[in-house]
Amino acid sequence: MTANMIRGPLDASATPRYTEPSTFARLPRLDEVPGAAVKIIGIPFDSGVSYRPGARFGPGHIRASSKLLRPYNPALDVAPFGIQQVADAGDIAVNPFDIVEALATVEHAATDLTADGARLLTLGGDHTLALPLLRAVHKERGKIAVLHFDAHLDTWDTYFGAPFTHGTPFRRASEEGLIDMERSMHVGIRGPLYGKADLEADGVLGFQIVRSDDYQFDGVRSIIERVHRRMAGGPVYISVDIDVLDPAHAPGTGTPEAGGMTSRELLNTLRGLVGLDIVGADIVEVAPAYDHAEITGIAAAHVGYELLSVLAANEAHRSGH
Numbered sequence: 001m002t003a004n005m006i007r008g009p010l011d012a013s014a015t016p017r018y019t020e021p022s023t024f025a026r027l028p029r030l031d032e033v034p035g036a037a038v039k040i041i042g043i044p045f046d047s048g049v050s051y052r053p054g055a056r057f058g059p060g061h062i063r064a065s066s067k068l069l070r071p072y073n074p075a076l077d078v079a080p081f082g083i084q085q086v087a088d089a090g091d092i093a094v095n096p097f098d099i100v101e102a103l104a105t106v107e108h109a110a111t112d113l114t115a116d117g118a119r120l121l122t123l124g125g126d127h128t129l130a131l132p133l134l135r136a137v138h139k140e141r142g143k144i145a146v147l148h149f150d151a152h153l154d155t156w157d158t159y160f161g162a163p164f165t166h167g168t169p170f171r172r173a174s175e176e177g178l179i180d181m182e183r184s185m186h187v188g189i190r191g192p193l194y195g196k197a198d199l200e201a202d203g204v205l206g207f208q209i210v211r212s213d214d215y216q217f218d219g220v221r222s223i224i225e226r227v228h229r230r231m232a233g234g235p236v237y238i239s240v241d242i243d244v245l246d247p248a249h250a251p252g253t254g255t256p257e258a259g260g261m262t263s264r265e266l267l268n269t270l271r272g273l274v275g276l277d278i279v280g281a282d283i284v285e286v287a288p289a290y291d292h293a294e295i296t297g298i299a300a301a302h303v304g305y306e307l308l309s310v311l312a313a314n315e316a317h318r319s320g321h
């Protein structure tokens, strides 16, 4: 596709920002364009949560909070919607009463949406969704490194005997052999655990941990270097649980933990990922009922914008634009 055929966001000086049904960043819907290299997909599912419900309303809230995003990202000197076609593919309708069925629906929809080689940016929904999204990516690319931003490990075994919950996706994914355990990391971990054994069990799986406190003691640059040392040289899937941010920066989430990173630290970390082979990403656990003044929605929208900017910068580099 040539550059002048690419459709970008609606022009805010011609169509005010608060008109039109919401798509992410006011991008076109997938059915309005011939195809898209990057597809944004909402998954309104929160049947896997252990505490406050409400992340099923995350996709709509993130879209509503993304209307102010502009086409040029000066931090990376890139136009995230101008290098390749990005489109909003709407929502996947999933069964809220049957988690196993919902996960199968997500896996199949993600497989269909990426059959043409497109990459997915998923708006959740709770963190259970990372499992079917990794299953779909694994079918295409084999074992993938996971860069997991979260206050929580999400490698617990079961909750009330249930294997598929928002606290267990990365345990199930590693058992299923989807993850390259030599190259995967949790970033932003903090807060009380059930016991020291949680960390030991996670270490046995093979994740490396960057603690939230490392941001204070080591700084963003050194963490970006750690990520590249660990993850370069193969496919990387990025999963962003919005509770990686401090509740001051993201109150609208189901299992908040004090002592998290700032949105500036997270956005700068994401900008540092240019050059990694990013095969897909998700933003999960946005629960608008606990949000105020769109604080969490705006943070999530900017996380999405930076992820799209990294994909665009990689594509610009690849195609020599």
Ligand SMILES: N=C(N)NCCCC(=O)O
Pocket (backbone or CB within 6 Å): 050, 051, 127, 152, 154, 166, 167, 241, 243, 255, 285
């Ligand atoms: N927010 C996510 N994904 N997981 C939190 C699980 C914390 C718990 O119930 O102990």
Ligand SMILES: [Zn+2]
Pocket (backbone or CB within 6 Å): 150, 151, 152, 241, 243, 244, 255, 285
């Ligand atoms: Zn979490």
Ligand SMILES: [Zn+2]
Pocket (backbone or CB within 6 Å): 127, 150, 152, 154, 166, 241, 285
């Ligand atoms: Zn999580």
